[in-house]
Amino acid sequence: MVDSDKARADYWHKVEEGLSGNTGSNESCDYYPCHHEGQDCTLCFCPFYPCLDDRLGTFVESRSGGQVWSCQDCLWIHRPDVGRAAKARLSGRGRPSHEELLAIKDELERSFKVKAERLMVMGATSGAGKTLMVAAICRILADKGMRVAPFKSQNMSLNSTVTPRGEEISRAQALQAQACRVEPEARMNPLLLKPKKDDISQVVVLGRPYKDMSVGTYYGGFTTGEGARVVREAFHHLELRFDAIVIEGAGSPAEINLAEADLANMLTAEITDSPCILVVNIEWGGAFAYAYGTLMLLPPEQRSRFKGVIINNMHGSAESVQKGIDELERLTGVPVLGVVPHIEHALPDEDSQGLEGRGNGGIKVGVIRLPHISNFTDFDALEIGGGASVSFIDSPSEVAAVDALVIPGTKSTVADLQWLRRQRLDRAIMDRRGEVPILGICGGYQMLGTRIEDPNGVEVDEGGSYEGLGLLRSVSRFDAYEKRTVRVEGRLLDGGEIRGYEIHMGTTETEEKPLFVLRSEEGERDEGSVSEDGMVMGTYVHGLFDLTSFRSRFLSLAGKGRESAEQIDYESAVEAGIAKVARIVSEHIDVDRLMRIMEEGA
Amino acid sequence: MKIMVLGVTSGAGKTTIAAMLCRHFARQGLRVSPFKAQNLSLNSYVTSTGEEIGISQAYQAWACGREPHWSMNPVLLKPHGERRMQVVLKGRPMMDVGPDRPMPREALLDAVKKAYLTVAGDSDIVVLEGSGGAAEINLFDRDIANMVMADIADAPVVLVGDIDRGGVFAGLYGAFMLLPPEWRGRVKAFIINRFRGDPSILGAGIEKLEELTGVPCAGVLPLYRLRTPAEDSLDLGRDRGAVDDMADVKQAWMRSLDQLHEASLEHLDYSLIERIAREGR
Numbered sequence: 001m002v003d004s005d006k007a008r009a010d011y012w013h014k015v016e017e018g019l020s021g022n023t024g025s026n027e028s029c030d031y032y033p034c035h036h037e038g039q040d041c042t043l044c045f046c047p048f049y050p051c052l053d054d055r056l057g058t059f060v061e062s063r064s065g066g067q068v069w070s071c072q073d074c075l076w077i078h079r080p081d082v083g084r085a086a087k088a089r090l091s092g093r094g095r096p097s098h099e100e101l102l103a104i105k106d107e108l109e110r111s112f113k114v115k116a117e118r119l120m121v122m123g124a125t126s127g128a129g130k131t132l133m134v135a136a137i138c139r140i141l142a143d144k145g146m147r148v149a150p151f152k153s154q155n156m157s158l159n160s161t162v163t164p165r166g167e168e169i170s171r172a173q174a175l176q177a178q179a180c181r182v183e184p185e186a187r188m189n190p191l192l193l194k195p196k197k198d199d200i201s202q203v204v205v206l207g208r209p210y211k212d213m214s215v216g217t218y219y220g221g222f223t224t225g226e227g228a229r230v231v232r233e234a235f236h237h238l239e240l241r242f243d244a245i246v247i248e249g250a251g252s253p254a255e256i257n258l259a260e261a262d263l264a265n266m267l268t269a270e271i272t273d274s275p276c277i278l279v280v281n282i283e284w285g286g287a288f289a290y291a292y293g294t295l296m297l298l299p300p301e302q303r304s305r306f307k308g309v310i311i312n313n314m315h316g317s318a319e320s321v322q323k324g325i326d327e328l329e330r331l332t333g334v335p336v337l338g339v340v341p342h343i344e345h346a347l348p349d350e351d352s353q354g355l356e357g358r359g360n361g362g363i364k365v366g367v368i369r370l371p372h373i374s375n376f377t378d379f380d381a382l383e384i385g386g387g388a389s390v391s392f393i394d395s396p397s398e399v400a401a402v403d404a405l406v407i408p409g410t411k412s413t414v415a416d417l418q419w420l421r422r423q424r425l426d427r428a429i430m431d432r433r434g435e436v437p438i439l440g441i442c443g444g445y446q447m448l449g450t451r452i453e454d455p456n457g458v459e460v461d462e463g464g465s466y467e468g469l470g471l472l473r474s475v476s477r478f479d480a481y482e483k484r485t486v487r488v489e490g491r492l493l494d495g496g497e498i499r500g501y502e503i504h505m506g507t508t509e510t511e512e513k514p515l516f517v518l519r520s521e522e523g524e525r526d527e528g529s530v531s532e533d534g535m536v537m538g539t540y541v542h543g544l545f546d547l548t549s550f551r552s553r554f555l556s557l558a559g560k561g562r563e564s565a566e567q568i569d570y571e572s573a574v575e576a577g578i579a580k581v582a583r584i585v586s587e588h589i590d591v592d593r594l595m596r597i598m599e600e601g602a
Numbered sequence: 603m604k605i606m607v608l609g610v611t612s613g614a615g616k617t618t619i620a621a622m623l624c625r626h627f628a629r630q631g632l633r634v635s636p637f638k639a640q641n642l643s644l645n646s647y648v649t650s651t652g653e654e655i656g657i658s659q660a661y662q663a664w665a666c667g668r669e670p671h672w673s674m675n676p677v678l679l680k681p682h683g684e685r686r687m688q689v690v691l692k693g694r695p696m697m698d699v700g701p702d703r704p705m706p707r708e709a710l711l712d713a714v715k716k717a718y719l720t721v722a723g724d725s726d727i728v729v730l731e732g733s734g735g736a737a738e739i740n741l742f743d744r745d746i747a748n749m750v751m752a753d754i755a756d757a758p759v760v761l762v763g764d765i766d767r768g769g770v771f772a773g774l775y776g777a778f779m780l781l782p783p784e785w786r787g788r789v790k791a792f793i794i795n796r797f798r799g800d801p802s803i804l805g806a807g808i809e810k811l812e813e814l815t816g817v818p819c820a821g822v823l824p825l826y827r828l829r830t831p832a833e834d835s836l837d838l839g840r841d842r843g844a845v846d847d848m849a850d851v852k853q854a855w856m857r858s859l860d861q862l863h864e865a866s867l868e869h870l871d872y873s874l875i876e877r878i879a880r881e882g883r
Contacts, residue, residue, distance in 0.1 A: 286612075289776035292776040
C-alpha cells in the first residue's frame with residue numbers, strides 16, 4: 001500500500017516519468033513484455049494504484065504479513081488506447097488526489113471497458129453464415145469506436161494462417177480480426193484442430209502444434225479439462241484488453257448426442273458467460289424448424305442465454321416470412337433481430353466448404369483435389385484478384401485440360417502422394433511438363449521432388465523413404481515432430497515483392513535455382529525451387545498469390561499473355577467485402593437491440 | 603397402400619429416398635407409382651405422350667419399372683426471371699405467376715386430387731414425395747405438396763433430416779413440433795440422411811429424439827453418391843451430371859440405385875417402413 005505522503009510523492013514521480021516518456025511498447029526494457037507482446041508501457045507505474053477494483057486486482061498476503069493490493073494481472077492499463085487517453089488526461093497537471101484519480105479512472109472506463117462486453121454467435125447448422133456474421137458484427141462495433149476482438153474457442157479447419165508473431169490460427173479468425181482492425185493473435189482461436197487422417201487431428205494450442213489426438217482422446221477428457229483451461233485463460237486475457245468480444249460457435253449447439261463434451265458451443269458460452277444469438281440459414285428451407293428445434297432442445301438454463309435469432313441468406317422479400325417470425329417469437333419467447341438478405345461477396349470460403357469451381361475467368365487453373373488438401377484458400381486470390389478460374393480436379397482428363405497446375409498443401413504428404421499414383425494423376429501431371437506451369441506448394445512441393453525421407457515416422461507411423469514425382473531435383477526430410485510457422489516477406493529472383501507465410505513440417509534441400517529470396521532479421525535466404533525453363537516451381541510459402549507479382553508471373557506462364565487487365569490487390573478486395581457485408585447486415589438487423597443485449601449480458 | 607417422404611429442408615434427400623422406396627417395393631413384385639403433387643424444378647422430362655414433368659418423377663417411375671406419366675407430377679413450377687414462375691399443369695404450360703399474379707391454388711389442388719386418384723387407382727402402392735421443408739409455418743395456408751397432400755392421400759409420413767450440415771436433431775424435432783397436432787400425428791418415422799462416420803455415436807441423440815416425440819427413427823443412411831438428376835434449382839451447382847443421352851444415363855442411374863438400395867438394407871428398418879405403408883402406423 002502506498003500509505004505515507006512521502007511514499008505517495010515518490011510513487012507519483014515514477015508515474016510522471018512514464019507520462020513524460022514515449023507511449024507504446026517499451027521493447028528496450030529488460031522486463032518487456034512483462035504482460036504480453038504489444039502491451040502499452042506508458043503507465044508501467046499505474047496512476048490509479050491502488051484502485052481496489054476487484055475486476056482488476058485482489059488483496060494478497062504481503063511478505064511482512066499484512067494485506068497488499070496486487071494488480072499484477074491487470075491488462076487494462078496496458079491497452080494502447082487507455083495509455084494514450086490517460087496520458088492526455090494526466091500530463092502536466094501536478095499530482096491529483098487519490099479521489100480525483102479514481103474519478104478520472106471512472107471517466108476513462110466509460111470509453112474503455114474494464115471488462116469486455118461479449119456476444120456469442122451460434123449457428124443452427126454449419127454453413128449458417130456465422131463466420132461472416134461475426135465479421136460483420138465486429139466491423140459494426142469497431143465503427144462505433146469500440147476496440148473489438150473475435151474469438152472462437154475451437155476451430156476445425158485446414159485453412160490456417162500465421163499471425164505477425166508466428167502463431168498459427170484459423171483464417172476465419174484472422175479475417176474477423178481484420179474486420180475489427182486489430183492484429184490477429186493466437187488467443188482469438190486458442191484451439192485449432194487440423195484433420196490429418198481418419199479420426200486423427202493435429203491439435204494446435206495457442207498457435208503452436210501440441211500433439212496429434214484421436215477424436216476419442218480429444219472429446220474423452222481434453223475438451224473438458226486442459227482444453228477448457230486454455231480457452232478460459234485466452235479469453236480472460238482478451239476480455240481485459242478489449243471493449244467487446246464477438247465469439248463464434250461451431251456447427252450446431254444442439255447436438256444432443258455430444259452435449260457434455262461440446263467445448264466449442266455451450267461450454268464456451270458458460271466459460272465466457274456470454275449472451276447468445278442464433279443464426280439460421282433460410283436458403284434451404286426449414287429455418288423455423290431449425291430455430292425452434294435448436295432453442296427447445298437446449299436445457300432451460302442454456303436456452304435462457306439466447307437473446308435473439310437472425311435469419312440469414314434470404315432470397316426474396318422478408319415480408320413473406322413475417323408470419324413465421326411472429327409464430328417463432330410467440331413459441332420460443334426469443335425475438336428475431338432481423339432478416340439478412342443473401343449477399344454476393346468475394347470473401348474467402350469458410351472451412352471445408354467451397355471446393356466447387358467458382359471463377360469464370362479465362363485462364364483455367366487446376367488444383368489437384370488431394371484427400372487431405374489444406375490451405376486451399378491460397379487460390380482465392382487467383383480468382384478474386386487475378387480473374388482466373390480455379391477448379392479442384394481429381395482425374396487425368398481434367399489434368400490434361402487446364403492451363404496451369406497446382407499441387408496444393410496437404411496434411412499428409414506421403415499418403416496423398418500414394419493416392420496421386422493410384423488415381424494415375426502422376427503420369428497425367430508429368431505429361432504436361434513443359435506445356436503448362438506446374439506449381440507445388442508445401443506438401444505439393446515435397447511431392448515434386450525426387451525423394452521424401454521420413455526416417456523417424458513423423459509423417460507415416462512406420463517411417464520410410466518414398467520416391468517423389470521427380471520434376472524438381474530436391475529432397476524433403478521429416479526429421480522431427482516440429483512445425484515451422486512464420487510470416488515471410490521477400491522478392492522473386494528477378495524482382496517483384498512477395499509476402500506470405502509458412503506452415504509446415506519437414507525441410508527441403510534443392511539443387512534447383514531458388515524461387516524466392518526471403519528477408520528476415522537474420523538476413524536474406526533462398527526459398528523454393530524453380531526448374532531451368534521456369535515451368536516447374538515449388539515453395540513452402542502460402543498466400544503467395546495475394547500480391548500481384550507472383551500471381552502475374554504464374555498466370556502469364558499459364559495464359560501466354562492472356563492475363564486479365566483487372567488486377568486488384570487481394571487485401572483491398574477482402575476489405576471491400578467486409579465493409580459490404582457489415583453495411584448490409586447493419587441495415588437489416590436491430591443493431592441497438594444487439595448493443596443492449598451485449599450491455600445486459602447473459 | 604401409400605407412404606409419403608417429407609423433408610426438414612429442401613435437399614434433405616427426399617427424392618433419392620423416395621426412389622429407393624419405389625425400388626424396394628417394385629423388387630417385391632408390387633405395382634408402384636411415384637407421386638409428387640408439385641415440383642419446383644427447371645429440370646424436366648417429356649413423357650412419351652408429350653407432357654412435361656419433373657425429371658425426378660421420371661427417374662422414380664423407372665425405378666418402379668413404369669413409364670413416366672404426367673399424373674405422377676401434376677404441377678410443375680419452372681422459375682424464370684425475377685420472382686416469376688411458369689406453372690405447368692398436367693404436363694402442359696398453364697400460365698405464368700409472379701408478385702402480381704398469384705397461384706391459382708384451388709384449380710391446382712383440384713387437379714392434384716384427380717391426378718392422385720388416377721395414380722392410386724392404378725397401383726398397389728404409391729410413394730409420395732413432399733416439396734421443400736415440411737414445416738414452413740409461414741406457408742401452411744399455401745401448401746399443396748406437403749401435409750395438405752398427406753391429408754388428401756391419407757398417407758403416413760416419414761420425415762427426412764440431413765445430418766451432413768449439422769443440427770439434424772434440432773431440425774427434426776423443430777419440424778415435428780411446429781406441425782399442428784393433427785399433422786404431427788401423421789409422422790410415423792424419422793430418417794437421418796447423409797451420415798459420415800460411426801453411427802453408434804448418434805445413439806444418445808436418437809434415443810432422446812424418440813423419447814421427446816414418441817416417433818421411432820427408421821434408420822441412419824450414410825452419405826451416398828447417387829448420380830441423381832438435379833432436383834431443383836438449388837442443386838444445379840452441386841450436381842452437373844448432364845442428361846444428354848437418356849438411355850445411357852437411365853441405365854447407369856438404375857445400376858447406381860440398385861447398389862444404393864442394397865447398401866441401405868442394413869441401415870434402414872424396411873420392416874418398419876413396410877408396416878407404416880401397410881397399416882398407416
